Amino acid sequence: MNLPYAYRLDAVTTGYRAGRTPCVVSRSLSAELKTGRLTALIGANGTGKSTLLRTMAGFQPPLGGSLTLYGRPLPTYSARRLARQVAVVTSARPVVSGLTVAEVTALGRMPYTGLTGRLSATDREAVERALTQAGATHLAGRDFAGLSDGERARVMMARALAAETPVVLLDEPTAFLDLGAAAHVWSLLAEITRDGSRTVLLSTHDIETALQLADEIWLLTAEGLSVGTPAALVEAGEVEKAFATTELAFDAVSRRFSLAGLTGNRAQR
Helix, strand or coil, X not given: CCCCEEEEEEEEEEEEEECCEEXXXXXXXXXXXXXXXXXXXXXXXXXXXXXXXXXXXXXXCCCEEEEEECCEEHHHCCHHHHHCCEEEXXXXXXXXXXXXXXXXXXXXXXXXXCCCCCCCHHHHHHHHHHHHHCCCHHHCCCEXXXXXXXXXXXXXXXXXXXXXCCEEEEECCCCCCCHHHHHHHHHHHHHHCXXXXXXXXXXXXXXXHHHHHCCEEEEEECCEEEEECHHHHXXXXXXXXXXXXXXXXXXXXXXXXXXXXXXXXXXXX
16 A cells, blocks of 8 residues: 555554553544654653554554554554564663674564574575664674663664664664764664655654754644644744743754853853
């Protein structure tokens, strides 16, 4: 099905079920995740970004509304079929022992290899390509458990890329990276969506970079989900309303934040 969007959310309510009483996180979210685009999910802490991504990944069901992937209700996908459509990078620190970086990356091929994990030539090529794209080739023989947080983040990115799915969902993929490594991730995500073959949705607190590089923004607040291009949301004042405070000022022209009230020599240091 040739649709202009990968996901469609119609009045989706996210949250958790605790016995008979549901715990609602976000209500009535509606949006379309456009195909071949880099979309950034932004919002303050506690607005439900991770919960929304987990719901879209199929890790937990929506509490209400309709959620479809390529026009098909998400709950009708088998785990194997869904894994061939969507790769997920969570914000949780992975606990893996006894595996090399190359072996962890190869786990991304499980939707194709099955539980045996036996790699074909095509699988091995996909793993090598993913390690190269993620800038992790030099780590291939290392024990995954001995890596730094930043190195682990690169490897989890490589695992997702190795799956070669049309959709990639990422929860804070640059959270543990230094500036250079974070820039590499943003550049990579922009590159893999450039030809329209992949669709990427990432949650991030790096608002300034998201406003520079993302094709579209999903802004999640307590009031709901605002969707638009970076320019449209900035011009409408949505970004400033969501993030600016008495201590934090937002400049709509440069699309940058600064600490409010800093003047004189201190601001120039």
